[in-house]
Amino acid sequence: MIDWAHFTPWSSLAGGVVIGAAAAMFILLNGRIAGVSGIIGGLLRPSRGDAGWRLAFVGGLVFAPAAYALVTDLPTPAIDAGFPLLALAGVLVGVGTSYGAGCTSGHGVCGISRLSPRSLVATAAFMGAGFATVFVLRHLVS
Amino acid sequence: MHALSAFGVGLVFGIGLVISGMTDPSKIIGFLDLAGPWDPSLALVMGGAVAVGFVAFRVARRRTAAFLGGAMHLPTARQIDRRLVAGSLVFGIGWGLAGYCPGPAVVSVGMGQDKAIVFVVAMLAGMAIYELIERVRQRRTPQTATKP
Helix, strand or coil: CECCCCCCHHHHHHHHHHHHHHHHHHHHHHCCCCCHHHHHHHHHCCCCCCHHHHHHHHHHHHHHHHHHHHHCCCCCCCCCCCHHHHHHHHHHHHHHHHHHCCCHHHHHHHHHHCCCHHHHHHHHHHHHHHHHHHHHHHHHHC | CHHHHHHHHHHHHHHHHHHHCCCCHHHHHHHHCCCCCECCHHHHHHHHHHHHHHHHHHHHHCCCECCCCCECCCCCCCCCCHHHHHHHHHHHHHHHHHCCCHHHHHHHHHCCCHHHHHHHHHHHHHHHHHHHHHHHHHHHCCCCCCCC
């Protein structure tokens, strides 16, 4: 059943449109895919003249909350996971997105927008694994 | 110019993530928890983003150069192989454990969330592990390309 207390249809749809607009700007202006894991991963494989735009993009992401806070209060996140679990999750996300060549933005947003079969398979795989992991964590372990 | 534009895009992308609610891991877990009270917000984020992206990439496909100059770096990989599927499965497990994927985690670092900082440092370590493994592999079998 739908969790109406937490479901935010309008702000999520609006945020999605803004994310899509950013991805549109990036491919049309810079000729680049707005895939966060790939952009960060590329920094670990430095080649001449390639790091600047990557760092600038990551800088924009990091400054986004400050820009948002100029207009209205930032939302307060709820993070259930403790530090050891977050560290484990971070390593898995780092290794997984490297081998899978993308994450929720590169495969999920840009790849599906391009109707890329690779990205459709990748998105189905990480969503499926996410559903299964949360099921185990929420309903079997605890 | 490219770097300035990349900063602007990162800024807009990050603001979109905050507006969408995706910087809150409890909303990601709420979407991934199909057996519990389900929060479909993430599906609307994807829907909104893909609706705009679909049009943009149709335009992009016909272009030979970016508007600011330079090549169109559209992905060329086509093969659906074990690396793609296994990697994505591992990513999904990590995503489900914490409720963070790379974009929202980096934006949350900008909010000063200590938990996001730990996650991002661990994620960078995971990416570095991949680089090391691939470099060793490439040295052993130089004739096979490892980057998709």
